[in-house]
Amino acid sequence: MLTVVNEDSSTRDGSLVDKIVREGARRLLAAALEAEVNSYIAEFAGERNRSGRCLVVRNGYHQSRSVTTAAGTVEARVPRVNDKCVDGATGERKRFSSVILPPWCRKSPKIVEVLPLLYLHGLTSGDFVPALEQLLGSSAGQTGLIVRIPDAEPAVRAWRGRFDPSARAGVPAHVTVLFPFLDESRTDSCVCSALADALGKHRAFDLQFESCGRFPEVLYLAPVPDTQLRRLTEMVADRWPEAPPYGGKFTEVVPHLTIADGQDDAVLDEIETDLLSKLPFTSRVSSVDLMAHDGAKWQWRASFALRE
Incomplete structure (x- = not known):
């Protein structure tokens, strides 16, 4: 199909340069993901079962998702791996999880800086790590508002530690109120004071957790009733309209x-069966926490009490 290019190098869909960069980003990201999974499979090529079959094989792709970059939004699909190897130290099944594009990664403002480095390190060598460290470090400065659910920890801590990237990044069992919130550079004393004032007018409340729910490749506990949580989200989003929940997605x-997060149905079924035996439980919500990402982990920044 022909594309009409205007005198200013723009097209009907925007800048031709941006379009080329987006397509280049998509292809490079796809190539890097393929190289990553191929390297993982090759590492365990000698691991076989009693029938001589490989314990680590390709298994299609995870659901496609959008990744926001400085050049625009690109679609990405992470290869799925059927991994039946067992960790000798823990006795648990190993699970492949992409380092390049973890399940939580939806935004990468530094991808334009990474593209030249990807070329330098070479697609054929598969050595993307130095450049991609810059890509994955882009979460620094992000903030979010959450309510902690400490009563959930006995039931969910082990599962979250294995299958929820946010747990490994330092986030406790929680329900999100608003993410992403303002950049950390903007969460000054004025913003914190406004949060304290707004949240302090909202009454504390109890939540009951008695069932599981699912999104694609995600298992979660459903809070009941969720009306007060929705009101908290709406209240903060109305006060800071530049920070819509999940970026307005x-x-x-x-x-x-x-x-x-990022698991197939068999894994989610196993987890759900275990969790249902530990439900229901009740948790009191009496505060909202502000968390910030330092580039490696999520860190607690402040707590705002609800009215008792």
């Missing part, structure tokens, strides 16, 4: 406590 925000 979803028309409806469903309050949930994530247990596993």
Whole structure:
């Protein structure tokens, strides 16, 4: 199909340069993901079962998702791996999880800086790590507002530690109120004072967790009732309209406590069976926490009490 290019190098869909960069980013990211999974499979090529079959094989792709970059939004699909190897130290099954594009990664403002480095390190060598460290470090400065659910920890801590990247990044069992919130550079004393004032007018409340729910490749605990959580989200989003929930990606925000992200149905079924034997439980919500990402981990920054 022919593309009409205007005198200013723009097209009907925007800048031709941006279009080329987006397509280049998409292809390079796809190539890097393929190289990463191929390297993982090759590492365990000698691992076989009693029938001589490989324990680590390709298994299609995870659901495609959008990744926001400085050049625009590109679609990415992470290869799926069927991994039946067992960790000798823990006795647990190993799970392949992409370092390049973890399940939580939806935004990468530094990808334009990474593209030249990817070329330098070479697609054929598969040595993308130095450049991609810059890509994955782009979460620094992000903030979010959450309500902690400490009563959930006995039931979910082990599962979240294995299958929820946010747990490994330092986030406790929680329900998100608003993410992403303002950049950390903007969360000064004035913003914190405004948060304290707004949240202090909202009454504390109890939540009951008695069932699981699912999004694609995600298992979560469903809080009941979720009305007060929705009101907290709406209140903060109305006060700071430049920070819509999840960047405005979803028309409806469903309050949930994530247990596993980026897993296939067999894994989610196993987790759900275990969790159902530990439900229900009740948790009191009396504060909202501000968390910030330092480039490696999520760190607590402040707590705002609700009215008792």
